[in-house]
Structure formats: structure tokens, C-alpha cells
Amino acid sequence: MTDTATDTLSAEPIHRILTTSRDHAEYRDMFALDEATLLAGPVLDCAAGASDFALRARAVGATVVSVDPLYDSPPHQLSATVVDELERGTRRAAQVPDLYDFSWTGGLDAYLARRRHAAESFLDDYAENWSRPDGGPGHYVAAALPQLPFKDSSFALGLVPNLLFTYANLFDRAWHAASVREMLRVAPEVRIHPVTDTNGRPYGELALLLEELAADGIDSRLIDVDYRLHQGPSQTLVCRSARR
Numbered sequence: 001m002t003d004t005a006t007d008t009l010s011a012e013p014i015h016r017i018l019t020t021s022r023d024h025a026e027y028r029d030m031f032a033l034d035e036a037t038l039l040a041g042p043v044l045d046c047a048a049g050a051s052d053f054a055l056r057a058r059a060v061g062a063t064v065v066s067v068d069p070l071y072d073s074p075p076h077q078l079s080a081t082v083v084d085e086l087e088r089g090t091r092r093a094a095q096v097p098d099l100y101d102f103s104w105t106g107g108l109d110a111y112l113a114r115r116r117h118a119a120e121s122f123l124d125d126y127a128e129n130w131s132r133p134d135g136g137p138g139h140y141v142a143a144a145l146p147q148l149p150f151k152d153s154s155f156a157l158g159l160v161p162n163l164l165f166t167y168a169n170l171f172d173r174a175w176h177a178a179s180v181r182e183m184l185r186v187a188p189e190v191r192i193h194p195v196t197d198t199n200g201r202p203y204g205e206l207a208l209l210l211e212e213l214a215a216d217g218i219d220s221r222l223i224d225v226d227y228r229l230h231q232g233p234s235q236t237l238v239c240r241s242a243r244r
Contacts, residue, residue: 017167018092018198019049019070019085021119024056029227030193031159031236038062041156044187046145047163050082052121054139065141065155072142075127082119089115099200101228146178150186158187165195165203165237173205177212184218184241193236195222200230217242 027033038057045054048066057064070078093100093108105111129139143149145163160183164176171179183190196202203209210220219242222235 017047017163017170018089019082020089020162021050021082021086021115021122022053022161023051023114023118024053026114026227027051027053027159027161029225030161031191032223032225035060037157038064042154044148044150044155044158044183046143046148046158046160046183048140048161050078050085050119050122051161052118052125055121055125058139064139066139067141067143067148069142069144071126071140075123075130078126079123082123086112086115086119099230101230104228146175146182148182148186152185153188155187156189158183158190160190160192162194164192165206166198168197168203168205173209173212176205176209180209180213180218180239181216184239188241190239191236192239193225193227193234194230195235195237196230213239 022030038060039062042063042065043057044065044067045051046067048054048068049070051066054064054066070081073081090112093112097108100108102108102111105114126140141149145160160179164171164179180190180192195206213220218239220237220239222237225234225236228234
């Protein structure tokens with residue numbers, strides 16, 4: 001990314017959280033997941049957006065609960081939102097092409113096709129669960145960090161895609177710390193990706209945040225992952241509570 005591109009991007013940050021439709025394969029790469037990890041126990045995906053990760057993981061025997069405030073919407077309303085967000089993401093990619101690296105997926109058009117397919121699969125599954133007389137098996141829960149409606153240690157693993165750090169312009173460090181603590185309340189291990197904002201810039205208060213979490217007995221480490229959306233290195237933050 002050139003200096004000129006950086007200046008332009010700095011003037012046009014994403015001010016509202018973008019609902020994304022990442023697919024199962026992206027999740028596997030983003031969070032360094034293998035099948036054994038997925039099958040080891042219940043997984044919490046927060047905030048899941050319009051991803052097809054959960055339904056694909058359930059198809060191989062995993063238990064995954066998706067959480068997002070969007071899930072208080074009926075299927076027809078959520079469908080309209082997802083379509084709008086796909087268009088907004090497409091405009092974003094076209095406006096700042098130097099920000100992204102789509103070489104791994106065959107270029108921008110191929111990547112957008114993956115997003116659309118993931119969105120369609122998610123919406124079908126969401127509608128099916130919404131229409132169940134008993135309200136479904138709890139696959140989609142309307143909630144938001146830093147307060148989750150789950151008992152302590154309800155999950156074996158928590159995933160946080162594209163929320164913490166991504167929207168540093170919307171949430172302060174106190175919110176980030178509270179969100180990590182809440183995720184660790186319901187799962188002994190949490191993986192967060194990415195550790196950059198929507199412009200690909202590293203989270204400026206990461207060191208301070210990790211010091212604060214360490215004082216609470218939370219061990220944290222950054223791992224390199226085989227996933228790249230922005231230009232440059234790609235890392236995931238893994239947090240564990242040492243007091244469990």
C-alpha cells in the first residue's frame with residue numbers, strides 16, 4: 001500500500017460496522033482451525049454476521065452458536081440488510097484497491113462471488129431456523145459484546161472475526177478489554193482476527209491492552225496465519241485465562 005493510498009484511506013475510515021459474509025474456508029485460515037479443534041467442543045462465533053462458517057462446521061459434526069445483534073431481525077429484513085452490505089463492501093473494495101490482496105482467491109471478482117455464495121447459504125439456514133415452531137436449536141442468538149447471554153464456560157472455543165481492533169474508531173480500549181474478558185468467561189480460549197483496523201493499520205493500544213489483560217491472569221499471544229485480506233502480514237490474537 002502506497003503512502004498516497006494510506007492518506008486517502010485515513011480520510012475515509014469505515015464508521016459503521018460492516019456485515020460481512022466470510023465463508024468457512026476463510027474462518028479456517030483466519031483462526032488457524034483444524035477439524036479436531038472444531039470437534040473438541042462447542043464453538044462461539046461472535047459477531048458472526050452473514051458467514052456460512054457455522055452451518056458448514058455443523059455439517060461435519062461441530063457444535064457452533066452464532067451471535068450477532070442482527071439476529072433479532074426476521075429473515076426478509078435480514079436478507080435486505082445482507083444484500084445492502086454486500087454492495088457496500090464491493091464499493092469499498094473498488095474505491096481502495098491498494099488496500100486489499102485478493103491474489104489468493106483469484107482476484108476481486110472471484111472473492112466477491114465467494115462472499116455472495118456464503119451469504120446465500122447463511123440466509124437459507126437462518127430462514128430455516130427462524131421458521132421452526134420451537135424457535136430452532138439456538139444456532140443464531142441476538143446479542144452483542146461485552147454482554148453475552150451464556151453461562152460460564154458454555155463453550156470450548158470463542159472466535160471473534162472482524163470486530164475487536166477492526167473498529168478501533170468506534171470502541172475504546174475499555175470496551176476491548178471488557179469484550180475479551182466476557183468471551184473468556186464463556187470459553188477458556190478466544191481467537192481474535194484481525195489485529196488491524198479497516199485500513200489495515202495495527203491496533204495502536206494493543207500492548208497496553210495485553211498488559212491490562214495479563215494483570216487479570218489472561219495469557220495472550222499473536223500467531224501468524226495463512227490468511228490475507230489486507231496487504232502485509234496477517235496475525236490472530238489467541239487469549240487464554242490462566243486462572244481457569
